[in-house]
Structures are given as structure tokens and as C-alpha cells.
Amino acid sequence: MSLAEVVDLFCGVGALSHGLLRSGMEIRAGYDTDRRCKHAFETNNQSKFFCRDVARLEADEISSHFSGKLPTVLAGCAPCQPFSTYKHRYGEDPRWDLVESFARLAVNVRPDFVTMENVPSLLKYKDGQVFRRFKELIEDAGYEVHWQVARCEDYGVPQRRRRLVVIASRHGLPPKLEVTHSDPLTVRQAIGALPPTSAGRSEPSDRLHVSAALSNKNMERMRASKPGGTWRDWPFELRAACHQKSTGSTYSGVYARMEWDKPSPTMTTQCYGFGNGRFGHPEQDRAISLREAAILQSFPADYSFLPEDEAPTFSEVGRWIGNAVPVGLAEAIGASMNHVIETSYDD
Incomplete structure (x- = not known):
């Protein structure tokens, strides 16, 4: 009832x-x-x-x-x-x-x-x-x-x-x-059991467990990033041009990895992008997947966002998740x- x-x-x-x-x-x-x-x-x-x-x-x-x-x-x-x-x-x-x-x-x-x-x-x-x-x-x-x-x-x-x-x-x-x-609840408790994947790859078992592709430069940056760290951990030559200037030196909450044993940062409509916030996976060299972002928003792991015959797009599904x-x-x-x-x- x-x-x-x-x-x-x-x-x-x-x-x-x-x-x-x-x-x-x-x-x-x-x-x-x-x-x-x-x-x-x-x-x-x-x-x-x-x-x-x-x-x-x-x-x-x-x-x-x-x-x-x-x-x-x-x-x-x-x-x-x-x-x-x-x-x-x-x-x-x-x-x-x-x-x-x-x-x-x-x-x-x-x-x-x-x-x-x-x-x-x-x-x-x-x-x-x-x-x-x-x-x-x-x-x-x-x-x-x-x-x-x-x-x-x-x-x-x-x-x-x-x-x-x-x-x-x-x-x-x-x-x-x-x-x-x-x-x-922590990031590890929420998404730690999901199957590993890689940047730009979609898991056959779940179309939403897909992470955005990374350029060669961003992959280097990802590998140089530490959980909970910032772009200041990188070699100087990997830093974005804006971060090499004094006016951009305070923006430390982008190009960063999450930490396993803490809650995630706020999911935004661009939570699928490594350069958009602290959205790097704690361990794997990629940004979080759409499914991981949804779970961090406390959607059930099997929440259906699209019909079976439709492939997700990052901008659309990311907007739905971040606005939820x-x-x-x-x-x-x-x-x-x-x-x-x-x-x-x-x-």
C-alpha cells in the first residue's frame, strides 16, 4: 500500500x-x-x-x-x-x-x-x-x-x-x-567493485560504464596525477598554459583524481571529463565512467537511462546525472x- x-x-x-x-x-x-x-x-x-x-x-x-x-x-x-x-x-x-x-x-x-x-x-x-x-x-x-x-x-x-x-x-x-x-559512504564502497575499463572504452555488459577518451597529453597528465592531489604534482611541462600563469595558479580542483576512502566531489553536468574537476578515477588511468557518476549520485547500479538500442552520449547523459x-x-x-x-x- x-x-x-x-x-x-x-x-x-x-x-x-x-x-x-x-x-x-x-x-x-x-x-x-x-x-x-x-x-x-x-x-x-x-x-x-x-x-x-x-x-x-x-x-x-x-x-x-x-x-x-x-x-x-x-x-x-x-x-x-x-x-x-x-x-x-x-x-x-x-x-x-x-x-x-x-x-x-x-x-x-x-x-x-x-x-x-x-x-x-x-x-x-x-x-x-x-x-x-x-x-x-x-x-x-x-x-x-x-x-x-x-x-x-x-x-x-x-x-x-x-x-x-x-x-x-x-x-x-x-x-x-x-x-x-x-x-x-566512500568512492571505494560505491564503485570499487565495478569491472576495470580504460579511457574511451565501453564495457559490453553495461553501455554506461564508458569513460571519455584522453589525448596523449592528458593521458600523461593522468598518469602523473595522485589521488587527492592536484596538477601541481605534475612536471612543469605538463601543466596547462593557464596554470603556468599566476592568474590560474589557484584553480587546483581540475585535472585531479578522486580518493578511494572519501566521498566523491560534487557530480556536475561535466563529471565525465578529467579536465572539468576532480573526476579522475582513483586508480585507473581514466576519468570516471557515466555509470560510476550515476552511482556516485546514488542512482541504483541498474538504473536505465536509455532504450537498449541507443548508445549514450557524454554530454546528454552527463547533464542528466549532474542535474539529478x-x-x-x-x-x-x-x-x-x-x-x-x-x-x-x-x-
Whole structure:
């Protein structure tokens, strides 16, 4: 018996939905503008995908997915790029409006719960105006709102990642997310048992266990890299031109290997590239594979991203993985709502 019914906005490949599914909820529908996410969302979440712009959705359409027999959840993760600390041209990106669009839909749909996940810098974006407006709209509609900046490694995600989590309820204040892993999972525990592979090679047993090819120069750099080290460990002649200048000397978090016995760094949309961050394999001379990146985001090892007859592309699958809500964090979000359902919900 499911504990609640969920509609997921900005659903992507379904990571947030999958965590909520694992927490005991039923996923009724997902909406996203990327039609290529349909296979992954539907296959892994036993649900229906709709390729639609959330800003143009009406409350009646969302409400039609709910049966009326269980508590209801409206979930979403509006695109975080406008609020990211990597983004500087804030005023030129209209996607921040989607946070308010999500809040207005929630107010009109009036589900039992509303949950949103985003980057912590949303709290400071436009001097905090966007987040305050979101919170005020939800609270004025009769919800009690809990928010926190969560450490993903506390919830079974083998990765150092901080995310803003908001849970609103019409049936009592949701509790803080309960820590499930006092000892964080490590890179070794997450991907250490995967079969070895090499740069540019795809494993026949799993198309996603593929790592990007390396140029001869980057292969030399990889071999000179130490787990947890930086490009400063290399001979001077291997250093990139920008790193040989004083202006680039502080950028040490690229061209680096992960460490076996620590959580990984934050997975980004370019987590498949050795030069894009600390994404080198701890031991093998290659960047991490797409499958390894997905596992470090706490996707199940058999999560299906594409139909069997389609080969993955690094840019597309990397974007899906990097933009995903870590599944372990999503499951903890579901557990918080379940606590309210089990203790306070009046049916």
C-alpha cells in the first residue's frame, strides 16, 4: 500500500521520483521539457512522463493525476543554473521565475505536501527575494514549511554535495531529515567493485560504464596525477598554459583524481571529463565512467537511462546525472513526509 501519490515537476530522468518511490510513495506523473527523459522516468518509476513547460501548466491538469484516496505530494526541482555559484550573469536568465511558477501551482493544486530541492545559493539569490517569495506564497496558503541545507553524504550519497531542501505540509511541521549514514559512504564502497575499463572504452555488459577518451597529453597528465592531489604534482611541462600563469595558479580542483576512502566531489553536468574537476578515477588511468557518476549520485547500479538500442552520449547523459537530485537524499525527503503522514495526517 502506497503512503502517498506524487506528481513531479521538472522531473528530468526521475531521480527525485525514484527516491520518493523507494520511500513508499506512488509516482503518478512527471513533467519536463526534455522529451529525451521519457524512457528513464517511465521505466524506473512505473509512471507517465509528459513533455510540457511547467510555467504553462494549469492546476486542474496536475490535480487530475491524483486519485483522491491517498495524501498528495507536489514535488519539484526547478532548474538550478540561474542560482548556481558558477553562474554570474544572473540578470540574463529568466528561469528563476520557475520557482514562483512552482509555488503558484502548489497554492492552486493544494496538495497535502509540497517539496522542492535546489542549490543553497537560492537562499541568497537576488538578496534572498526569490526564496522569501516562494516561502511566503506557500505559508500564506496554510502550509507549515521546513527548510534546511542538507549534506548529501548524511543520507547514503557517496558524494560531498550540499542541497537546499524545502518540505511544506498542511498537516503539521515536517521534521528535519533524519541522518541515515553517520559514516559517509566512500568512492571505494560505491564503485570499487565495478569491472576495470580504460579511457574511451565501453564495457559490453553495461553501455554506461564508458569513460571519455584522453589525448596523449592528458593521458600523461593522468598518469602523473595522485589521488587527492592536484596538477601541481605534475612536471612543469605538463601543466596547462593557464596554470603556468599566476592568474590560474589557484584553480587546483581540475585535472585531479578522486580518493578511494572519501566521498566523491560534487557530480556536475561535466563529471565525465578529467579536465572539468576532480573526476579522475582513483586508480585507473581514466576519468570516471557515466555509470560510476550515476552511482556516485546514488542512482541504483541498474538504473536505465536509455532504450537498449541507443548508445549514450557524454554530454546528454552527463547533464542528466549532474542535474539529478541524489536518490538517497530524495528517499530521506520522502521519509520526512511519511513521518507526518503516519503521525499527524487526518484522513
